[in-house]
Amino acid sequence: xxxxxxxxxxxxxxxxxxxxxxxxxxxxxxxxxxxxxxxxxxxxxxxxxxxxxxxxxxxxxxxxxxxxxxxxxx
Numbered sequence: 485x486x487x488x489x490x491x492x493x494x495x496x497x498x499x500x501x502x503x504x505x506x507x508x509x510x511x512x513x514x515x516x517x518x519x520x521x522x523x524x525x526x527x528x529x530x531x532x533x534x535x536x537x538x539x540x541x542x543x544x545x546x547x548x549x550x551x552x553x554x555x556x557x558x
Contacts, residue, residue, distance in 0.1 A: 509554045516546045 520543030527535030 509550055512550050513547050516543055
């Protein structure tokens with residue numbers, strides 16, 4: 485996203501506004517959670533409970549990694 489500012493001298497100054505890291509982090513965690521829930525439900529429906537356990541562990545690992553990387557970046 486960008487916004488343009490016109491000064492009295494006629495010079496146009498462009499300001500870039502980035503999406504906050506916290507919003508991207510929250511979106512990524514929600515996506516990971518939704519995918520993990522879908523895989524977990526699929527595991528329960530098919531009777532393959534190891535798939536459910538694997539989905540939970542993978543979701544926890546990915547979420548922890550995303551949070552850790554966000555903390556390093558700030």
